[in-house]
Each structure stands twice: as C-alpha cells, then as structure tokens.
Amino acid sequence: RLHESVFIIMWPLIYALGTRFSYYLVLPVAAVIGTIGYFAEKKIMPKSKPVPYLNSSIMEQREKRQSSTSQPKEPTPLSLPNSLGVLKPRPVDD
Template sequence: MWPIIMAFARSYAVYIAWPVAAVVGFVGYNFESVIRKDKNTPWKVKSIQEERDERILKDVSNKDCTEVDSLKEKRFVPKTILGRNDS
C-alpha cells in the first residue's frame, strides 16, 4: 500500500503542493496586514545613494585637505587580510 501512496505523491506533488502553498501565502499575507500597525509604508524623500553622497561631501568639506598622512607610516595598508575591503 505504501509504495502506491508514495508513487501517487511523487507523481502529483506539484498539484498538491501548489494549492497548499497558495493558501498559506494568502493567509500569511492577510495576517501580516492585520497585525501591522502602520498601514502605509513610509517612503523616503531621498534615495540611499543621495544620502550617502551628501554625507561623504559633508565629511570631505569639513576635513582639511592639506593635512595628509605620511606614506612612511603606511596607515592605508591593513595589518591583516580581514581588514581589507574587497567589495
């Protein structure tokens, strides 16, 4: 009996799993909208990239460009490989 049930489940798994997943997704979506306090998603006026650019410009404008580190001290070289930013 079990081999027949397993063969049926293997053959019709898509037809069984898809409606179950659709019902679970529908219920979860509606449950989330019920428990969420703020119904409207807050939208940013400026994008993340614009905020980052403004922050970098403000940092650069506040810094004195005539004061630079000595190249002999090598502060720009990380001490370990973990300190490098390879992104």
C-alpha cells in the first residue's frame, strides 16, 4: 500500500516539475534529434548536382553575356527637342 500512495503523490510532482522545467529539456533533445537527422539525410540522399549559374557572380555573368553579343554599338548622338527653340531669348541688360 505504501507503493500506491507514493505513486499517487509522485505523478503530480513529476507533472509539476515537467511543466516547469520542460523548456530546459526540450531544446537539447531537439538539437540532438535534429543533428542525427541531418547527418542521416546527408548520408542517405544522393550527391547534389552542381548548379552552373551559382559558380560565377552576377557581374561575371553579365560581362560574359555582353562580350558574347555582337560588336558594341556606337553611342547615339544627343539630340535636343525642337520645343526649346519656340521662345526667342530675352535681351540681357548690362
């Protein structure tokens, strides 16, 4: 009978301590399980295929694209709109 009374007293105590200190226990357990899963997946899964566009930077890819195109074009001359010639210039008094 003593064992039954100890059992009845211990469960609420275990429950109270478990709810109070569970966050100290959950993080390390989750970290261990996650680490085991990470290495198991790394071992089981096939090797990843290389992604070619990740081997060079965006600037290098742009330079390669620009060099592979045809000859660079000459810059177009700057042309001003005709609307600037509508008004006559005002005389300047010295």
